[in-house]
Amino acid sequence: MGKNPVLAIIGGGASGLVGGIFAKRILRDKGKVIIIERMDRIGKKILATGNGRCNFTNINMSVEDFYGENPYFAQYALNDFGVRDTIEFFEKLGIYPKEEENGKMYPYSGQASSVLDVLRYELQKLGVEIVTDFDVKSVKRTQIGFKIISLSGKSINADRVIVASGGKASPNLGSNGSGFDILRDLGHRVTKVTPALVQLKTEKDIVKGLKGIKFVGNVKMFSDNKFIGEEYGEVLFTDYGLSGPPIFRLSALYAIHKKCSVLLDFIPCLSKKDVFDLLNERKKNLCHLTMESFFTGLFNKRIGNAVARKSGIEKLSFPVSCLNKEIIWDISENIKEFYFDIIGQNGFNNAQVTAGGVCTGEFNDKTMESLKVKGLYACGEVLDIFGNCGGFNLQWAWSSGRLAGKSAAESLIMR
Numbered sequence: 108m109g110k111n112p113v114l115a116i117i118g119g120g121a122s123g124l125v126g127g128i129f130a131k132r133i134l135r136d137k138g139k140v141i142i143i144e145r146m147d148r149i150g151k152k153i154l155a156t157g158n159g160r161c162n163f164t165n166i167n168m169s170v171e172d173f174y175g176e177n178p179y180f181a182q183y184a185l186n187d188f189g190v191r192d193t194i195e196f197f198e199k200l201g202i203y204p205k206e207e208e209n210g211k212m213y214p215y216s217g218q219a220s221s222v223l224d225v226l227r228y229e230l231q232k233l234g235v236e237i238v239t240d241f242d243v244k245s246v247k248r249t250q251i252g253f254k255i256i257s258l259s260g261k262s263i264n265a266d267r268v269i270v271a272s273g274g275k276a277s278p279n280l281g282s283n284g285s286g287f288d289i290l291r292d293l294g295h296r297v298t299k300v301t302p303a304l305v306q307l308k309t310e311k312d313i314v315k316g317l318k319g320i321k322f323v324g325n326v327k328m329f330s331d332n333k334f335i336g337e338e339y340g341e342v343l344f345t346d347y348g349l350s351g352p353p354i355f356r357l358s359a360l361y362a363i364h365k366k367c368s369v370l371l372d373f374i375p376c377l378s379k380k381d382v383f384d385l386l387n388e389r390k391k392n393l394c395h396l397t398m399e400s401f402f403t404g405l406f407n408k409r410i411g412n413a414v415a416r417k418s419g420i421e422k423l424s425f426p427v428s429c430l431n432k433e434i435i436w437d438i439s440e441n442i443k444e445f446y447f448d449i450i451g452q453n454g455f456n457n458a459q460v461t462a463g464g465v466c467t468g469e470f471n472d473k474t475m476e477s478l479k480v481k482g483l484y485a486c487g488e489v490l491d492i493f494g495n496c497g498g499f500n501l502q503w504a505w506s507s508g509r510l511a512g513k514s515a516a517e518s519l520i521m522r
């Protein structure tokens with residue numbers, strides 16, 4: 108092996124940092140690992156994850172939680188460094204894990220910054236070099252390796268390169284899609300990219316009066332009238348549509364389907380018939396009221412007003428005593444199946460991840476090495492893999508980053 112071979116990792120995010128750790132653990136003093144980051148510091152996105160608490164994995168993970176042209180590309184990396192390995196890795200670095208609902212894992216500290224801190228401490232301990240404010244514009248192949256060139260014309264030479272630049276989601280946190288251009292220039296295909304894990308837009312006139320209201324309920328999604336998925340949790344009405352964890356999870360389906368609609372269930376614990384019986388009972392007890400007050404104590408008044416309007420009751424001064432069985436049945440239906448057409452989603456600025464990316468068919472799933480350019484590797488969100496909301500995207504970043512770092516370092520040792 109020649110003197111001091113260099114492994115350069117483009118991107119100091121989740122996948123790049125873990126890739127750097129595993130690479131350096133193998134290389135030790137036999138080679139240099141440099142993490143190149145375009146922002147003024149590494150790991151900005153990690154700090155924003157899980158609402159600042161970092162949902163770093165999910166104990167219920169399976170490959171079924173991932174999407175892309177070929178989600179099974181992710182299987183090897185996810186098996187090779189799975190949820191238990193990830194928890195153990197972080198535990199050894201000092202992160203005491205805490206399990207919350209639906210298998211979501213967080214650091215016990217409740218601080219995403221602690222996840223970034225322990226990664227930084229380990230990188231420092233190992234002697235991984237970190238170069239910030241270096242915005243990579245392109246990677247050129249040279250006779251002996253690669254030349255990494257920044258927007259301002261600076262360059263770094265390397266024997267192996269890992270592109271860990273993330274996708275296009277939340278560009279204010281660093282990932283601006285430049286990794287797609289870097290890999291495209293090196294001959295790789297990039298599939299169509301769209302925002303995912305993001306708020307959904309609906310017809311505005313229905314949600315207009317509901318802005319700011321939250322409810323805990325069920326949301327079913329349909330594509331071309333076919334059921335495609337269902338999520339339970341806290342939904343938030345916004346001035347453009349719907350937000351909240353169940354909506355984020357369903358937006359992963361929206362990113363890959365067309366002509367979507369949703370049905371909101373405001374009282375999932377009761378069947379439609381039970382709601383119908385309940386409303387008949389309320390009519391008997393509350394016959395002195397108008398529709399404006401009919402739902403008080405059942406759910407938010409403004410949701411009640413929207414349900415009444417959707418059931419054909421235009422005036423909220425309509426007396427409860429005048430409700431007949433047909434109207435009560437319509438109201439029951441709208442409480443259980445409040446219909447919205449989805450007309451779009453928010454953009455990359457609001458999205459947590461990118462759907463689509465660099466074609467996984469052009470990479471070796473056992474090493475993350477390019478099948479087109481020897482010595483070039485990619486990991487994390489830049490590749491055409493994304494996961495559901497709930498810790499799955501970071502798990503993909505850790506697993507694929509570790510595999511790319513390990514493989515690139517081993518190939519340097521063996522050369």
Ligand SMILES: Cc1cc2nc3c(=O)[nH]c(=O)nc-3n(C[C@H](O)[C@H](O)[C@H](O)COP(=O)(O)OP(=O)(O)OC[C@H]3O[C@@H](n4cnc5c(N)ncnc54)[C@H](O)[C@@H]3O)c2cc1C
Pocket residue numbers: 117118119120121122123143144145146149150151152153155156157158161162163164241242243244271272273274276277280281282283284285286458459460486487488489497498499500501502504
């Ligand atoms: C608000 C928010 C909350 C989230 N919460 C969670 C959560 O709780 N759990 C979960 O599993 N997932 C969560 N995600 C998703 C998760 O953070 C990402 O999927 C994951 O960080 C992707 O890792 P990555 O290493 O591929 O890319 P990133 O983490 O995006 O890192 C890429 C890095 O590369 C740098 N870079 C990009 N281009 C260049 C270039 N040309 N030159 C040099 N550097 C470059 C970027 O600045 C960035 O630091 C969240 C995302 C967001 C936006």
